[in-house]
Amino acid sequence: EDGGPDPETFCGHGRGGMGEEVKRKEDQRFITGRGNYVDDIKKPGMLHCEILRSPHAHARIKNIDKSRALDVDGVVAVLTADDLLEHGLATMPTLMADTQDVLVNDKVKFQSQEVAAVIATDRYTAKDGAQKVVVDYEVLDPVVDAHKALEEDAPLIRDDIEGQTDNHCLDWETGDEEATAKVFDEADVTVKEQMLYQRLHPAPIETCGAVGDYDPGKDKLTVHMTSQAPHIHRTLFSQVAGIPEHKVRIVSPDVGGGFGNKVPIYPGYVVAAAASVVLEKPVKWVEERSENIQSTGFARDYDMTGELAATKDGKIQAVRTHVLANHGAYNAVAQPSKFPAGFFNIFTGSYDIDTAYGSLTAAYTNTAPGGVAYRCSFRVTEAVYLIERMVKVLADELGMDPAEIRRKNFIPPEKFPYKSPTGWNYDSGDYEKALDLALEMADYDAYREEQQRRIDEDADKLLGIGISSFTEVVGAGPGKTCDIAGVEMFDSADIRVHPNGSATVRVGVQTQGQGHETTFAQIVAEELGMDVEDITVEHGDTDTDPYGLGTYGSRSTPVAGAAAAVAARKVREKAKTIAANELEASEDDVTWDRETGEFHLIGAPDRSITITEIAAGAYMNHPAGEEPGLEAVDYYDPPEMTYPFGSYIVVVEVDRETGEVEFEKFVAVDDCGNRINPMIIEGQIHGGLAQGIGTAMLEHVTYDDNGNVTGGDFMNYLLPTSMEIPEFETGYTVTPSPHHPIGAKGVGESPTVGSPPAIVNAVVDAMAHAGIKHIEMPMTPDRVWEKLDEAGLAI
Ligand code: PCD
Structure with a gap:
C-alpha cells in the first residue's frame, strides 16, 4: 500500500517528519547543563578508582609492593593481576578474540598499560595511593615501529602466545593477484606511491569512564559506562565474568562524543565493575585526557x-x-x-x-x-x-x-x-x-x-x-557477513503508543551527540503521522531497550533507522484494524494518507481518524478478536x-x-x-x-x-x-x-x-x-x- 516516503513530497507535512529541520530535542538539557554523563553519577558510599600505569613500554614486572599505598588514609584496596586472577578476571577478550591483560600479569607491552588499581574514598586519595605503589620493573628493549618489529632481531612482544616466535600478527588478502599483475604488466601507464595514514586518536570531549554498581541484595551488577554499544558490552561482560546476562545491566547515559573510541572494552571498565563486586560498593573510574590518548583505542596507522x-x-x-x-x-x-x-x-x-x-x-x-x-x-x-x-x-x-x-x-x-x-x-x-x-x-x-x-x-x-x-x-550487517564476537550485526526498535496517543520509542543503538532523540522520533512521526513532539526516544539501557549492536560505522540510520520505520509500519498495520473498527467500516475500505497522517475511508477523506484517536481505541475499545494495546518491535537485518x-x-x-x-x-x-x-x-x-x-x-x-x-x-x-x-x-x-x-x-x-x-x-x-x-x-x-x-x- 505504501512504499515509504517519496523524496519529492515528504518534506513539510509540518509534524516534524522526514526532511524537516526539527530542533534537537536533546539540546534542551545539553545547553542548560542538565546532561547526565558518567562522571555526573554519584551514588551513596561510592568509591573512586585510579589506575597506576607503566612508565615503560616493555618491561617484566618482578614485584608489586602495595603496602605503602594501603597505609594511605582513605585507600580501601589495591588490586593487581593476582587479585583479579582469583575472580577469573585477570584477562579480557579483545574484539578480535585476542586476550588482553586487565592489569598487567607478568609483562608490560606498551607505555601507560594498566598495572594496578587503587580504590579510595575520593579521587585525590586514590591518586596519592597510586603514587605509593612500588613496582619493580625489569626493563626490556621496546619496538614501536611496524617495519622494525618485523625485523629478525626485534624483541619478541607476545611471548604469552603459544608458538609465537616473532611480531607478526596476521596476513590478509583480497582480489585477484595474478590477473592484477597481468594488467599491470601490459598497461600503458602505471603509477606507484607510498603513503602513511598516521596513527590518530579519536578525541571525544568526554574521556572514558564507568561506575560499577553491584547490588548484593539483588545479586545484580549495573555498570554505567561510556559505551557506544551497551548490549554487546553486556554480553562480553557476562561472558568474561561468568554472570548470566539478566544479572548484568549496562547503562550508557549521555555520552560526550564517541568517534569509535567507546566501542572497545577497556581495563578501566572491568576494574570498576570487579572492584564493585569485591567491595560491594559503587566504584567510579574516569580517565584523564592523557590516559585516554595513551592507552585507549587508536585509529589508522596503515603504511600503504x-x-x-x-x-x-x-x-x-x-x-x-x-x-x-x-x-x-x-x-x-x-x-x-x-x-x-x-x-x-x-x-x-x-x-x-x-x-x-x-x-x-x-x-x-x-x-x-x-x-x-x-x-x-x-x-x-x-x-x-x-x-x-x-x-x-x-x-x-x-x-x-x-x-x-x-x-x-x-x-x-x-x-x-x-x-x-x-x-x-x-x-x-x-x-x-x-x-x-x-x-x-x-x-x-x-x-x-x-x-x-x-x-x-x-x-x-x-x-x-x-x-x-x-x-x-x-x-x-547483514548479520550473515558481519558480527561482533559472534553476535550478528542487526539492530532494533520498539515502539509503544500510549492511550493518549503519545509514544515511546526504544532503540538498540546509542547516541553520542548525533541527535538520535530527534531523528528517530522524526522517522516514527513520518511513518505514523504523529507529531514529533509526542514521541520520546530512549536508548542506552540494556534492561529496557531491545538488543542492538550499537552506534558506530554510521550504522544507526541504515540499520536501527530501518528497524524504526518497519516497527512503525507494524504499528500502522494494527492501527488500521482499529481505525476500521472506530470508523465502523471494513478494513479494506480504509487507507492511510501520508500527507495528512490520518486513516480515512476510501473515497471519503473527511471520515478520518488520527493515530492519537486510534491509540485510545486500542486501550479503551479494542476490536473483538484483537489484542489490546498498540505496540511493535522490529529486529532488522539489513539485506545490504x-x-x-x-x-x-x-x-x-x-x-x-x-x-x-x-x-x-x-x-x-x-x-x-x-x-x-x-x-x-x-x-x-x-x-x-x-x-x-x-x-x-x-x-x-x-x-x-x-x-x-x-x-x-x-x-x-x-x-x-x-x-x-x-x-x-x-x-x-x-x-x-x-x-x-x-x-x-x-x-x-x-x-x-x-x-x-x-x-x-x-x-x-x-x-x-x-x-x-x-x-x-x-x-x-x-x-x-x-x-x-x-x-x-x-x-
Ligand atoms: N541522518 C539524517 N539523515 C540521513 C542520515 C543520517 O538525518 N539520511 C542523521 C541521523 O539521524 C543521525 C546523524 O545524522 O542523527 C548521523 O547518522 P548516521 O550517519 O546514521 O550515524 P550514526 O550511526 O547515528 O552515528 C555514528 C557516527 C559515527 S560512526 C561517528 S564516529 C561520529 C558521527 O556519528 N560520532 C559522533 N557523528 C557524531 N556526532 C557527534 N555529535 N558525536 C559523535 O560522537 Mo564511529 O565508527 O563510532 O568511529
Whole structure:
C-alpha cells in the first residue's frame, strides 16, 4: 500500500517528519547543563578508582609492593593481576578474540598499560595511593615501529602466545593477484606511491569512564559506562565474568562524543565493575585526557603502497595495494569478526575498475592496542585516502585534469546495483552529479585560471585545488557477513503508543551527540503521522531497550533507522484494524494518507481518524478478536549496506616562505539518500570536516625509540580549533537507497572519510607543476616547507 516516503513530497507535512529541520530535542538539557554523563553519577558510599600505569613500554614486572599505598588514609584496596586472577578476571577478550591483560600479569607491552588499581574514598586519595605503589620493573628493549618489529632481531612482544616466535600478527588478502599483475604488466601507464595514514586518536570531549554498581541484595551488577554499544558490552561482560546476562545491566547515559573510541572494552571498565563486586560498593573510574590518548583505542596507522594501471587517456584498469598495519601490543582492532582489515577492500572507490588486488600484513608493536573505526566504517577511511590520492597521482602523471579523470572512471548511474571486483554490492550512486555540483559551487574553472596566473607571475602564495569523490560503505550487517564476537550485526526498535496517543520509542543503538532523540522520533512521526513532539526516544539501557549492536560505522540510520520505520509500519498495520473498527467500516475500505497522517475511508477523506484517536481505541475499545494495546518491535537485518558518497573540493593557498597552508574555499557535496533532518546532517558534515582537517594538518600520535608516547596529550596531539576551521559550503544530491525502508543512507562519517585526500590533493596540487607527487599527513608547515624546498619553490 505504501512504499515509504517519496523524496519529492515528504518534506513539510509540518509534524516534524522526514526532511524537516526539527530542533534537537536533546539540546534542551545539553545547553542548560542538565546532561547526565558518567562522571555526573554519584551514588551513596561510592568509591573512586585510579589506575597506576607503566612508565615503560616493555618491561617484566618482578614485584608489586602495595603496602605503602594501603597505609594511605582513605585507600580501601589495591588490586593487581593476582587479585583479579582469583575472580577469573585477570584477562579480557579483545574484539578480535585476542586476550588482553586487565592489569598487567607478568609483562608490560606498551607505555601507560594498566598495572594496578587503587580504590579510595575520593579521587585525590586514590591518586596519592597510586603514587605509593612500588613496582619493580625489569626493563626490556621496546619496538614501536611496524617495519622494525618485523625485523629478525626485534624483541619478541607476545611471548604469552603459544608458538609465537616473532611480531607478526596476521596476513590478509583480497582480489585477484595474478590477473592484477597481468594488467599491470601490459598497461600503458602505471603509477606507484607510498603513503602513511598516521596513527590518530579519536578525541571525544568526554574521556572514558564507568561506575560499577553491584547490588548484593539483588545479586545484580549495573555498570554505567561510556559505551557506544551497551548490549554487546553486556554480553562480553557476562561472558568474561561468568554472570548470566539478566544479572548484568549496562547503562550508557549521555555520552560526550564517541568517534569509535567507546566501542572497545577497556581495563578501566572491568576494574570498576570487579572492584564493585569485591567491595560491594559503587566504584567510579574516569580517565584523564592523557590516559585516554595513551592507552585507549587508536585509529589508522596503515603504511600503504598504492598502484594504478591505466591507459594513456586515463582509463584506470587495475588497482594494487599493500599495507603494513601497526596493531599495537594486542590484536584489538574494532572490526566485524570476519574482517581483519575492516572494509579496506572497498579500495576501488567510486570507480568502475575490473581488476584489483590488495594484501596486508599486521605487526605487534610496543604501542597501545587499537585500530578502531574513528569516524570510519572499519578502515574505509584508509581505503578512500588510498584511491583518492592515487587518482590524483595518475592525473598528474598523465597531465590530466583531476575532475576529468574522475568523470572518465566513475561507475555510471545505470550500473547500479554495482558489484565491485572485491565483492561489494553498491546500492545506488550518481557520482558525476555530485561532482558537477561541487565544481560549480567551487567556481572550479576560475580557480584553475587563478592558479596558473600565480605560477606565471611567480607569486609568493601558490594555489592548489584538491578533489575527492569518495564512496562510503555504512550500515553493518547483514548479520550473515558481519558480527561482533559472534553476535550478528542487526539492530532494533520498539515502539509503544500510549492511550493518549503519545509514544515511546526504544532503540538498540546509542547516541553520542548525533541527535538520535530527534531523528528517530522524526522517522516514527513520518511513518505514523504523529507529531514529533509526542514521541520520546530512549536508548542506552540494556534492561529496557531491545538488543542492538550499537552506534558506530554510521550504522544507526541504515540499520536501527530501518528497524524504526518497519516497527512503525507494524504499528500502522494494527492501527488500521482499529481505525476500521472506530470508523465502523471494513478494513479494506480504509487507507492511510501520508500527507495528512490520518486513516480515512476510501473515497471519503473527511471520515478520518488520527493515530492519537486510534491509540485510545486500542486501550479503551479494542476490536473483538484483537489484542489490546498498540505496540511493535522490529529486529532488522539489513539485506545490504548503504553507500553514501560525495565530492569535496578544497582550494588552498600555500605560503612559499613559511610552508603555511590556508583554506581559500571548502566545498562539500554529500549524498546520503533521503535526508531525515537537514540541519543535523549539516552539523554532522561540519564536525566531520573539522576532524578531517585535524587529520590532514595536525594530528599524529608519535612515539620515541624508547616507546615513550610523545604525542599523548593535547600539548602534542593537536586538535583543530575554530581558528583552523574555514567556512564550509555544503551542498547535497539525493540518491535514495533502494533497499532501505525510508531510502536513507548514513552520513555521520562521510566528511571525515572524504576530506583528508581532498586536502592533501590540494596541497600537492599547489606544487605539482614543480614535480611534487605526494606529501605525508599531518601537513605541518615544516613538512610543507621541505617539499617546497625540494621543488625549488621555497623563498
Ligand atoms: N541522518 C539524517 N539523515 C540521513 C542520515 C543520517 O538525518 N539520511 C542523521 C541521523 O539521524 C543521525 C546523524 O545524522 O542523527 C548521523 O547518522 P548516521 O550517519 O546514521 O550515524 P550514526 O550511526 O547515528 O552515528 C555514528 C557516527 C559515527 S560512526 C561517528 S564516529 C561520529 C558521527 O556519528 N560520532 C559522533 N557523528 C557524531 N556526532 C557527534 N555529535 N558525536 C559523535 O560522537 Mo564511529 O565508527 O563510532 O568511529
